[in-house]
Amino acid sequence: MDAKEIESKAKALGKASAQKEPATVIVGLLKELQTGVRASEDLLRRTKIGVVVNKFKTSQAPEVARLASEIVSKWRNEVNKQKQGGGTAASRASNSPRPPQNGTGASTPASATPSDKASKLSVPPDKRTWKADGVDTAVSGSRVRDSCIGLMYDGLCVGSTESPKTVLSMAAAVEKAAHTYLGPETKPEYKEKMRSLFQNLKNKSNPTLRVQVLSGDITPDKFVRMTSDELRSEQQRAADEAIKKKNMNDAMVAQAERSISTSLQCGKCGQRKVTYTEAQTRSADEPMTLFCTCLNCGKSWRQ
Known part of the structure; x- marks a missing residue:
């Protein structure tokens, strides 16, 4: 893929992002870049494709973010290898098949070629x-x-x-x-x-x-x-913040007002400090049910 094609893909990515295209469309464009671009420092500078792809690392679509990160990591490693190998010679070497490498002694990670x-x-x-x-x-x-x-x-x-x-x-x-x-x-x-x-x-x-x-x-x-x-x-x-906010809002909702009676007596402690609420739990022609709580010992009952 030459510089002109890469710039065209960069524009397509920008357009897809601006128009909020489905993740599958962006993944398709990124995969074309992943397989079609042989990165070099000069190519990345001229096309600015690295900057474009890097923005998708923060995408809310996991598959887009993962693929963008892999591509940026691959290009970065390819450019670093070219610098270590000596400029043009390294660039030529990156375009030819590499022999398989054995061993695990490397202290820092290095991206393997697709064939590897x-x-x-x-x-x-x-x-x-x-x-x-x-x-x-x-x-x-x-x-x-x-x-x-x-x-x-x-x-x-x-x-x-x-x-x-x-x-x-x-x-x-x-x-x-x-x-x-x-x-x-x-x-x-x-x-x-x-x-x-x-x-x-x-x-x-x-x-x-x-x-x-x-x-x-x-x-x-x-x-x-x-x-x-x-x-x-x-x-x-x-998501956690949304749950926390919901719980806070629920906690602030006004509770049903409870009346205090001195005529009701707690059967546990004998005190007449009792709060109660009324609810119609039986048929309409029957008295309402009282839900009582003693303010002194905390005992709850209904009558």
């Missing part, structure tokens, strides 16, 4: 686990820590098309940050944090969290220090 992903992913994205991907999580020398790395891997890989090597690298980085922050691994705080992070990562209502951690938008050090409120999605916080 296709050759390594043997299960659907929603069925991935470290066991299904055939990953060796024994990288720390501690059985407890390696188990937590596997836990982080299972949380990060759900629904992702990133290579096992990339996911394992980030899982190990998150565990290392948690161990530094709350370790050693024998402390309850460390184990509780790892379980909490896993639960938040696999939460289906918050898919952007996984993408942000995998892409590096949320660093491992920041991730392990986030509070439970910070880990929730904007949609979850908005």
Whole structure:
């Protein structure tokens, strides 16, 4: 895809967003960019396509936000690799097939090429686990820590098309940050944090969290220090706020006025400090029912 085609896609994305087109339309355009663009720093600067796609990372549609984050992460890594490889030569290399890479020693995540992903992913994205991907999580020398790395891997890989090597690298980085922050691994705080992070990562209502951690938008050090409120999605916080507001409004609704009688006597404490309300619970030709509460001991009855 050349620069002119990319600019055309950028305009189409902007138009789709402005007209509030369905998420499927935006996902289709993003997938065309994901497969058709061979990113270089010059190309991204000229077309400004990175800026356009980056805006969709905050989309309320989870599939749009996830895909946009993956694309931005992929382009960023491709440009970084080109810089490390030496400009034009690296750019030429990025357009040719790359040999498969082995090992898991990288300290920071790097996006794999599509051919690398296709050759390594043997299960659907929603069925991935470290066991299904055939990953060796024994990288720390501690059985407890390696188990937590596997836990982080299972949380990060759900629904992702990133290579096992990339996911394992980030899982190990998150565990290392948690161990530094709350370790050693024998402390309850460390184990509780790892379980909490896993639960938040696999939460289906918050898919952007996984993408942000995998892409590096949320660093491992920041991730392990986030509070439970910070880990929730904007949609979850908005829903909680709506419930809180509703409960507050309900609490402010005027309650039925209760009369106070000195003629009614509490059968428990004998006091004549009794409040009551009346309601017609029987037929219209029968007396109303009194619902009574003693102000002294709290006993309630009806008569």
